[in-house]
Amino acid sequence: MRLILLGPPGAGKGTQAKMLKEKFHIPQISTGDILRQSVKDNNELGIKASSFMDVGELVPDDVVIGLIKERIKQVDCETGFILDGFPRTIVQAEKLSETLNEMGLLIDRVVDLEVTAEEVISRLAGRSTCPDCGGMFHEESRPPKVSGICDGCGGVLAQRQDDNSETILKRLDVYQESTAPLKQFYKKQGNLKAVTARGSVEEIFSRVLEMVK
Ligand code: ADP
Ligand code: ZN
Numbered sequence: 001m002r003l004i005l006l007g008p009p010g011a012g013k014g015t016q017a018k019m020l021k022e023k024f025h026i027p028q029i030s031t032g033d034i035l036r037q038s039v040k041d042n043n044e045l046g047i048k049a050s051s052f053m054d055v056g057e058l059v060p061d062d063v064v065i066g067l068i069k070e071r072i073k074q075v076d077c078e079t080g081f082i083l084d085g086f087p088r089t090i091v092q093a094e095k096l097s098e099t100l101n102e103m104g105l106l107i108d109r110v111v112d113l114e115v116t117a118e119e120v121i122s123r124l125a126g127r128s129t130c131p132d133c134g135g136m137f138h139e140e141s142r143p144p145k146v147s148g149i150c151d152g153c154g155g156v157l158a159q160r161q162d163d164n165s166e167t168i169l170k171r172l173d174v175y176q177e178s179t180a181p182l183k184q185f186y187k188k189q190g191n192l193k194a195v196t197a198r199g200s201v202e203e204i205f206s207r208v209l210e211m212v213k
Pocket of ligand 2: 130131132133135150152153154155
């Protein structure tokens with residue numbers, strides 16, 4: 001099963017992708033996570049990417065396309081994968097189709113997580129993540145048992161560098177401008193399914209499952 005999760009920042013793509021990964025035993029491929037890891041490692045990719053990420057802009061297409069091409073050719077992707085945060089532009093989507101074509105593969109389903117801009121702003125502003133295991137928490141809707149500490153692994157929670165109000169607004173603009181047009185792109189291909197991304201994580205997950213069946 002090869003899936004794409006679409007939706008604005010804060011729609012819950014990462015959370016749903018992790019749940020899908022557990023359920024179907026296929027890898028979650030998050031360009032955001034890969035890029036953040038590179039920033040942490042302070043390698044060449046990270047140094048290049050951070051100047052874009054810090055201000056909420058997209059990392060150049062050729063960089064992320066190169067990353068994904070390499071990643072989906074690895075053996076653990078043979079039975080499928082969940083793309084989370086990629087593609088984000090029409091060019092990325094076209095290159096992805098091209099690459100899959102060459103491999104004789106197709107995307108089975110594109111699930112669009114729908115949420116309003118107001119909701120996104122409040123979600124992102126209160127969000128914290130565990131740098132060690134990727135666990136995600138929220139001040140109001142999903143507080144950790146001990147403030148500032150990851151329930152899963154005991155790691156020290158951190159706010160993402162780009163989860164500040166100025167950068168959040170920029171990311172929303174970029175989403176509207178560059179990523180939202182992907183809905184039309186995949187609608188034309190006939191595999192787009194929209195899901196309301198409101199309610200509890202479990203509620204949203206059951207809606208997502210309905211769509212990927
Ligand atoms: P969110 O969806 O919450 O904004 P991500 O973790 O998916 O978070 O992405 C964080 C940042 O990483 C983006 O703002 C962008 O700078 C960069 N990034 C991630 N995926 C891509 C992509 N496919 N193309 C370009 N830039 C990307
Ligand atoms: Zn953790």
